[in-house]
């Protein structure tokens with residue numbers, strides 16, 4: 001199996017460069033662990049709030065090594081996984097606030113990449129959520145109606161003819177077109193934020209694994225690469241890896257591996273056979289859905305949210321590949337697009353998504369307030385990590401911010417059970433959701449979890 005740097009289409013496209021590891025004892029005002037989107041946005045917001053702050057970012061791989069460089073690159077305005085879930089968890093008024101915040105975030109993010117000249121192949125092509133069953137059609141209609149009640153004007157219901165006209169799959173029965181958001185190269189976005197941070201004076205130490213964070217006087221000391229980094233405050237932007245440094249958060253999230261394949265470039269005739277001229281990112285209505293999009297050089301990226309939980313919260317390179325998922329991905333492509341059943345696939349990889357029982361991020365502090373953390377972006381982090389970066393910068397600088405009163409900041413999600421119950425529970429829910437995706441009715445366990453507002457998805 002290829003290393004992630006070669007296997008992941010986006011990472012393989014990054015220009016090679018020589019990263020700088022931490023090699024001697026160093027100090028900073030604020031240290032951010034993790035050079036993914038959360039950590040780098042946090043560093044940029046720290047510099048915006050306090051331009052004089054000495055900020056360092058520490059990353060075990062290179063910037064974009066984690067989910068930020070491995071995702072599908074589908075940017076949406078979603079902060080809350082689904083507007084229906086937001087209403088269920090936080091009430092109608094806060095769901096309305098999150099919906100507006102999500103739209104504002106996409107507008108600010110895309111203005112930022114344009115103004116700073118971050119070349120991440122952004123295409124504002126919107127998204128489609130396609131219905132594969134009559135139940136999905138009903139849900140599509142409900143979601144458009146709710147979006148309108150929440151003040152969103154970008155959602156439009158499509159019938160079978162309208163969705164087929166967009167993209168030619170015999171499986172589509174209808175769907176929802178959302179005008180906002182689009183597609184981009186997520187690794188180039190992350191790398192662009194790294195360069196922007198460096199331009200503002202942020203020091204970025206890569207190939208530097210932090211082994212511990214502990215108190216030292218009024219501040220913290222981080223041990224990494226056989227040396228130390230001391231700081232007044234630390235931000236952990238370590239997503240699905242956070243339990244390695246802060247075991248206490250283990251019961252608030254689960255790491256789930258999603259897998260993706262990327263095809264060879266399609267010929268013009270092959271594109272004609274499937275349509276997709278507007279190049280939207282696409283998802284479907286199943287619990288374990290496919291997500292897919294065209295790439296800048298005319299390939300198809302095809303992913304699955306049928307995620308794997310590796311017992312004991314394992315997150316390491318041994319999880320980066322799954323031949324079983326690659327085979328089922330190819331098979332599901334053939335079912336969706338039989339006219340291109342012979343398409344060849346050139347890249348395949350996995351990455352860890354970080355999920356909570358309420359499917360929205362959460363934030364917290366540790367070591368007497370010296371450490372702040374934020375994680376749990378599920379499959380929506382391309383946009384929502386920017387909001388998280390803003391929240392974390394305010395928490396670390398102890399500044400008042402307009403986002404700190406959001407329930408996803410003030411309230412922790414319902415906990416997951418510890419092992420071995422965790423593994424058994426995840427397996428039971430996975431099996432039950434598979435049955436629903438195959439057309440069965442939700443069993444008692446799923447109905448109970450639904451009543452409690454507890455979800456399971458990457």
Ligand SMILES: Cc1cc2nc3c(=O)[nH]c(=O)nc-3n(C[C@H](O)[C@H](O)[C@H](O)COP(=O)(O)OP(=O)(O)OC[C@H]3O[C@@H](n4cnc5c(N)ncnc54)[C@H](O)[C@@H]3O)c2cc1C
Pocket residue numbers: 033034035036037038039058059060061062063064065066067068069070071072073074075076208209210211237238239240241242244245258259260303350351352353375377378379380381382383384385
């Ligand atoms: C396969 C896949 C598809 C996805 N598709 C989409 C999509 O289309 N749209 C969307 O919005 N979202 C998508 N997501 C989700 C999105 O990628 C994440 O929510 C987002 O990237 C999270 O960013 P992050 O910075 O919090 O985490 P990460 O990018 O994982 O960053 C955490 C960083 O911390 C580093 N780190 C961890 N521990 C240490 C340590 N001890 N020392 C030093 N460094 C450390 C890691 O190496 C990593 O780089 C997808 C995710 C995956 C995996």
